[in-house]
Amino acid sequence: MKMKSLLLVTAFCAGITAMSPAASPSVNLGKVPGAQVSGRSTVAEFYPYDRVIVTSSTAPVPVRYGLTRETVFVDERGRPVRVDRIQRGAPVTVQYVREHDRMMASRVVVQRAAEPATVSKAEAKALRAYYSKLARSTKDPRERADARAQREYYDKLEEQLRD
Numbered sequence: 418m419k420m421k422s423l424l425l426v427t428a429f430c431a432g433i434t435a436m437s438p439a440a441s442p443s444v445n446l447g448k449v450p451g452a453q454v455s456g457r458s459t460v461a462e463f464y465p466y467d468r469v470i471v472t473s474s475t476a477p478v479p480v481r482y483g484l485t486r487e488t489v490f491v492d493e494r495g496r497p498v499r500v501d502r503i504q505r506g507a508p509v510t511v512q513y514v515r516e517h518d519r520m521m522a523s524r525v526v527v528q529r530a531a532e533p534a535t536v537s538k539a540e541a542k543a544l545r546a547y548y549s550k551l552a553r554s555t556k557d558p559r560e561r562a563d564a565r566a567q568r569e570y571y572d573k574l575e576e577q578l579r580d
Contacts, residue, residue, distance in 0.1 A: 458509050463503050463505065465484070465503075466488075467483075468482065468483055469481075469509075469522060469525065482511055482521065482522040483516075483522065484521075488525065490503065490525050491525075491526055491527070492526070492527055492529070493526060493527075493528055508528040509526060510526040511525055541578055542575050544567070549564075
């Protein structure tokens, strides 16, 4: 009797273990929720309503996302973006759904490109003085030429800027 109880308990535990999700492989051939691309991503290639290929600072190879008519293109505030405005090099975040072996973009958030830093007239003057001093003190001809070019650039910029 004791042996039968032990066998029954062992068989029951083995059955429970076999039914656990970790032990049984599951094959899902439908849509699986995806995620969004992390890091700084930019559009490498864009074909409206077909595909977008994105390069990322975190991924060593470009990633291809399929597009459909249901794919939503918005800016950072959630406002719709016209598809013809999306160009190569645009910073984006892609939210996607895995469909079989493809990644289908459900939402593409197009971010504004970083604006160049503004320089005040005082900063331009200080940089011009720095590069002027560097051009006089360096012995390397290439460095001297670069310093002179930078000095001329900041000289012109200083003239264009207002206080």
